[in-house]
Amino acid sequence: MKEYQAVILKLTQRTREDEDALTDLLNERSRGGWEPAMMSQDTLHLTVVFSRRGEPAR
Secondary structure (H helix, E strand, O other): OEEEEEEEEEOOOOHHHHHHHHHHHHHHHHHOOOEEEEEEEOOOEEEEEEEEEOOOOO
16 A cells, blocks of 8 residues: 655745755655655645555555
8 A cells, every 4th residue: 555645845936945945855755755756836836746655454
């Protein structure tokens, strides 16, 4: 079974701040075993969907 987690990151239009926020998000989720599965972006937001192996259903 897989688990999914969606995160919506509000972009500031300041490249360095946005890069730092995305890097922090990816590193934090990676430490918890999450891997990026899909990304979507518009002018104001970046949506990242993460997935990881979950516990088998009982």
